Amino acid sequence: MDLLINQNLFIIITILLSSSFSMGLGNEIQNLGQYPLVVSTWPFVEAVRAAWRAVDNGLSAVDSVVEGCSACEELRCDGTVGPGGSPDENGETTIDALVMDGTTMEVGAVAAMRYVKDGIRAARLVMQHTQHTLIVGEKASNFVISMGLPGPTNLSSPESTAKWVKWKDNGCQPNFWKNVLPANSCGPYHPRKLPSFVEGTCSRGSVGGIPSTSSHIDLQNHDTISMAVIDHMGHIAVGTSTNGATFKIPGRVGDGPIAGSSAYADTEVGACGATGDGDIMMRFLPWYFN
Numbered sequence: 001m002d003l004l005i006n007q008n009l010f011i012i013i014t015i016l017l018s019s020s021f022s023m024g025l026g027n028e029i030q031n032l033g034q035y036p037l038v039v040s041t042w043p044f045v046e047a048v049r050a051a052w053r054a055v056d057n058g059l060s061a062v063d064s065v066v067e068g069c070s071a072c073e074e075l076r077c078d079g080t081v082g083p084g085g086s087p088d089e090n091g092e093t094t095i096d097a098l099v100m101d102g103t104t105m106e107v108g109a110v111a112a113m114r115y116v117k118d119g120i121r122a123a124r125l126v127m128q129h130t131q132h133t134l135i136v137g138e139k140a141s142n143f144v145i146s147m148g149l150p151g152p153t154n155l156s157s158p159e160s161t162a163k164w165v166k167w168k169d170n171g172c173q174p175n176f177w178k179n180v181l182p183a184n185s186c187g188p189y190h191p192r193k194l195p196s197f198v199e200g201t202c203s204r205g206s207v208g209g210i211p212s213t214s215s216h217i218d219l220q221n222h223d224t225i226s227m228a229v230i231d232h233m234g235h236i237a238v239g240t241s242t243n244g245a246t247f248k249i250p251g252r253v254g255d256g257p258i259a260g261s262s263a264y265a266d267t268e269v270g271a272c273g274a275t276g277d278g279d280i281m282m283r284f285l286p287w288y289f290n
Contacts, residue, residue, distance in 0.1 A: 036061075037230040038068065041275050044081075044225050047072035051229055061229045061237035062101050062124070069097070069120035069241040072225045076157075080224050083117040084157030086243040088250045089175070089187075091164040093155040093243050095119035096256035099127055102236035102265030109134040109257035112244075115141045115152035119241045122149060123257070134257055155243075167247055176249050224256060226263045226273030236271050238263035245278065254278035260288030 036055040040048045051068025055061065073082030080086055087093055097119030098109040108127025111134060116122055122144040126135055135143055145151045167173075172186035180189035224242030231237075240262040244254045255261035255278030263273035264287040272287035 035230055035232050035234060036064075038064070038227070039229075039273075040068065040227040041225055041273060042078070044072050044077045046075055047077065047225060047227065051227060055229055055231050058232065060233075061103075061231040061235045062099060062127075064229045064231060065099060065227050065237045065239035066120050066124050068227050068229070069099075069225055069239045070118065073117065073119060073241055077225060079159065080243060081241050082119070082243065083153070083155040084160055086246045086248075087156065087160045087164040087167075088244070088248045088252070089172070090250050091156065091161060092250070093157075093160055095122070095155070095241070096244055096254050097123040097239070097241040098257045098259060098262060099123045099239045100237060100259055100263065100265045101127070102238070102267040102271060105266070107133045107259045109259070110140040110144070111136045111253040111257040112251055113140040113144075114138050115155065116144055116149055117151075117153055117155060118144075118149050120239050123239070123241075125149070133259070136253065137251070163246070172247075175247055176245070176252070224262075224275045226275060228263070228265065228271040228273055230271075234267065236265045236267045238265040238271050238273050240273065242275075255281040258282055258285075260285035262287070264288045264290075 036052070038048050038051045038055065047068045050071035051064045054067040055064035059067070076082045076084050083093055085093060092114070095113045095116065096111045098107065099120060100107045106127050108123045108125065110119060110122045110126060113119065113122060114137065122140065125144050125147045126132060129147060141151060168186065171184060173184065177189055179192045179194055181192045182189070183192070224240065226238065226240045228236065228238045240256045242254060242256040244252065244256070261278065261282045262275070263271070265271040272290045274287065
């Protein structure tokens with residue numbers, strides 16, 4: 001977790017200091033060439049370069065974030081962004097994505113989106129062409145395809161399928177179920193009766209001998225991209241794109257498309273973004289409170 005914490009603090013500190021310093025001096029900083037700025041989680045260099053090319057050529061912070069995250073989707077960064085990675089329990093890859101305009105506070109997001117690989121562009125369509133914030137599942141796919149994105153497309157890859165088959169052969173372990181039977185094999189599952197003292201209590205590690213989900217969250221199965229951009233005008237935007245937690249229960253929505261959980265932007269303050277255990281992060285909205 002120390003690596004995750006340090007990564008998160010780097011992003012928070014970089015964007016907040018750059019934004020606050022720039023806001024305080026206004027046009028003087030712009031004249032000194034302090035804008036634009038691009039920051040991303042993890043060593044996704046090509047994604048940062050794509051966003052930089054966009055913002056350096058005069059595109060807005062929102063459009064530049066979209067270009068950066070889209071590049072990561074096309075490159076399938078770490079196998080955790082875009083198509084072809086992180087299969088769910090059924091072996092299917094789905095997409096979560098968010099874009100937020102820190103000047104207008106508009107947000108567009110898609111979650112558990114099937115059959116469409118362009119997550120961040122789908123999120124921008126939600127922001128630009130609806131009064132909604134989040135559209136999910138196959139209905140999100142239908143919407144963005146109707147708005148011109150390519151699809152339907154099979155988002156699985158030989159690599160994701162092989163990973164899923166290996167997981168099935170291992171008795172579907174590890175997984176994201178708890179307090180169910182059977183505990184150590186594939187489903188179907190049914191609820192395990194809990195002692196009365198367990199219900200309504202908070203515990204760490206395990207409940208009734210069944211490990212918590214966070215016990216198998218590591219650098220290989222939770223990574224994603226969260227990006228922040230300050231454009232030439234000093235406007236800030238953030239974006240996130242992910243194919244979610246590996247072997248998640250189908251239909252699960254992660255932190256990626258939730259404003260304040262994966263990323264948050266406010267041009268008057270700054271921006272934050274990070275990756276981690278999304279099911280924990282959604283409980284606390286850390287980047288809203290930072």
